[in-house]
Amino acid sequence: QKEVEQDPGPLSVPEGAIVSLNCTYSNSAFQYFMWYRQYSRKGPELLMYTYSSGNKEDGRFTAQVDKSSKYISLFIRDSQPSDSATYLCAMIKAAGNKLTFGGGTRVLVKP
Amino acid sequence: ETGVTQSPTHLIKTRGQQVTLRCSSQSGHNTVSWYQQALGQGPQFIFQYYREEENGRGNFPPRFSGLQFPNYSSELNVNALELDDSALYLCASSSPSTGRDTEAFFGQGTRLTVV
Numbered sequence: 276q277k278e279v280e281q282d283p284g285p286l287s288v289p290e291g292a293i294v295s296l297n298c299t300y301s302n303s304a305f306q307y308f309m310w311y312r313q314y315s316r317k318g319p320e321l322l323m324y325t326y327s328s329g330n331k332e333d334g335r336f337t338a339q340v341d342k343s344s345k346y347i348s349l350f351i352r353d354s355q356p357s358d359s360a361t362y363l364c365a366m367i368k369a370a371g372n373k374l375t376f377g378g379g380t381r382v383l384v385k386p
Numbered sequence: 387e388t389g390v391t392q393s394p395t396h397l398i399k400t401r402g403q404q405v406t407l408r409c410s411s412q413s414g415h416n417t418v419s420w421y422q423q424a425l426g427q428g429p430q431f432i433f434q435y436y437r438e439e440e441n442g443r444g445n446f447p448p449r450f451s452g453l454q455f456p457n458y459s460s461e462l463n464v465n466a467l468e469l470d471d472s473a474l475y476l477c478a479s480s481s482p483s484t485g486r487d488t489e490a491f492f493g494q495g496t497r498l499t500v501v
Contacts, residue, residue, distance in 0.1 A: 283426070311492075318390075318476055318492035319429070363428055372442050373419065374478075374490060376428030 278302050281364055281377030290386050294351040298364035298377045301345065305366040305375070308340050310349045313361045313379065322349070322362075354384045389413055390479050390493035398499045399467050407462040407496045409477030417441070418460040419490060420452060421476040429476055435460055464498075472500045 281298045288294055296310075307326055311319035325331045328342045339348040347366075351358055361381045365374040389412035399405050411418050417436045421429035431444035435454035449465040458479075464471060474497050478490040 279428075281428070316494075316497075318494045321489060321491065324489065365428075372434055373431040373444065374421075374429070375431070376421075378426070378428045 276301065277378075278375050279364060279366060279377040282380055283378055285381040285383055287383045287385060288354055290354060290356060290384055292354050292384075294349075294354045294358065294382055294384070296349040296351075296362050296364075296380050296382070298347050299345055300347075300366060302368070303342070303345065304368040306369040307367040308338070308347050309365040309367075309374065310336075310338055311363040311365060311376075313363055315360075319363055351382075356384050356386050358382065359384050390477060390491050392475075392477050392493035392496050394496060395494065396497045396499075398501060401467055401469060401500055403467050404463065404465045405467060405498060407464075407475050407477075407498070409460045409462070409479075409493060411458045411460070411477075411479030412491055415479035415481045415491075416458050417480045418454055418458065419478045419480070420460070420462045421478065421492075422446075423474040423476055423495070425473070432462070467500045469500050472498060474498075 279300045309324040310322045313319045323338045328340050331338045335352045337350040361379040363379045364377040391410045393408045419434040420432040423429040433443040434441045438454045451463045454460045474495040476495045477493045480490040
């Protein structure tokens with residue numbers, strides 16, 4: 276079993292809809308949670324990171340962490356075709372230095 | 387665009403050969419991590435270099451090795467290439483005050499194909 280699970284999609288939504296992405300994890304030692312966006316043939320781009328449980332908002336993006344359920348989410352409001360990409364969740368342990376990634380969810384926003 | 391640059395962007399090698407990939411970290415960043423991303427998968431941690439020393443290694447065999455130079459640029463070397471080594475190799479730089487890669491910035495990657 277992988278430490279971090281993520282539905283591969285693809286997730287297809289109409290322009291303007293809310294995109295809802297999530298990851299589950301098994302190791303309670305993870306303390307820092309990141310979301311990356313990766314366009315085809317490009318490197319991952321950091322969108323947001325959150326420490327421990329709670330919510331964090333940045334523009335159209337909201338990240339949520341529920342450590343009791345070992346579940347994290349990313350919401351994208353007012354989705355645009357330019358949001359079409361693969362979204363990767365990643366996490367780090369408190370005393371760790373490496374990112375552990377989910378497999379990524381491919382998102383397609385249709386005009 | 388991040389300040390992390392990788393070269394080359396694409397590479398084709400034959401099984402059994404050796405390859406060297408290069409990474410220039412973002413200005414002010416002293417830590418470089420390397421990741422392997424197979425098609426349709428998330429990146430997997432290979433190793434990290436901090437101030438020219440290896441600072442953690444993932445589940446990769448010894449034929450994957452690296453270097454970090456005084457200017458914090460880095461190389462990834464892979465010996466005895468296997469077909470399964472075909473992947474996107476990503477370099478990430480950071481300047482963690484506490485040793486964590488919470489804000490790691492990735493380069494565009496090197497696409498390695500082993501035939």
